[in-house]
Amino acid sequence: MTFAELVEQFLLLRLQVASAGEASVPAWWPTTCLTTDAALDFKHLFADAAPAVAWQLSSQAACQAHDKWLSGMDYHLFRLPEGLEEAIYHTGLQLPVAQAQQWLTEKTALATVTANTTPVTGPQRLGSSADLLSGAALPALRACYGAAFQGGVQVFPYFTTANADE
Numbered sequence: 001m002t003f004a005e006l007v008e009q010f011l012l013l014r015l016q017v018a019s020a021g022e023a024s025v026p027a028w029w030p031t032t033c034l035t036t037d038a039a040l041d042f043k044h045l046f047a048d049a050a051p052a053v054a055w056q057l058s059s060q061a062a063c064q065a066h067d068k069w070l071s072g073m074d075y076h077l078f079r080l081p082e083g084l085e086e087a088i089y090h091t092g093l094q095l096p097v098a099q100a101q102q103w104l105t106e107k108t109a110l111a112t113v114t115a116n117t118t119p120v121t122g123p124q125r126l127g128s129s130a131d132l133l134s135g136a137a138l139p140a141l142r143a144c145y146g147a148a149f150q151g152g153v154q155v156f157p158y159f160t161t162a163n164a165d166e
Contacts, residue, residue: 001135007087009138010080011095013145014088015103016110017077018058020149021065028154029061051100052093066156069123074158077141081129113146121153130162 001009021028022035032038033054042050063078070076080088095103124144131137141157148155 003087004091006133006135007084007091009135010077010084011088011092012103012106013138013141014059014062014077015055016106016108017145018055018062019108020110020145021062022058024149024152024154029058029065031058031061033058033061048097049093051097052095055092055100066158069156070158074160075129075132076156076158077145080132084133110142110146110149113142113150119144119147119151119153120155122156124155124157125160126157127159128162129159132159 015034019034022031022033033042038054039050042054046053059078063076066076066078075081079085126140126144127137131140137159144155144157
């Protein structure tokens, strides 16, 4: 997987988790940025930048919710190693409107992930930052969040720095 593909996969997963977190009952974070009503409001205010604004606002709320559960030294879907985080941010801002709208239609895909595990509430360590940078973390993240949303529990998967595993 190329770095650009890795960035896009993390961006799409963020969108899916942010959307599912807003739609859960109870909601994982107190935003409704990725709803149809919000999309209309953002479109009037931000024109073509509306999808990026909605995604950024929801992602920030998700980041804060994850940070409350995790140590400041851990990485999670909404706070990744610096170079990856910057690439996701810039890619998200430059995402063509058509692609952003296509991804928004895929935002419920986590509901169809086959959950082979029983969801665990709270923090769950999935690996190290090396797994994030190699892309190996993506399937584990999808499975973890998918099981949680299907099971109705809140889970906060995280990754430690690579040298913490040594």
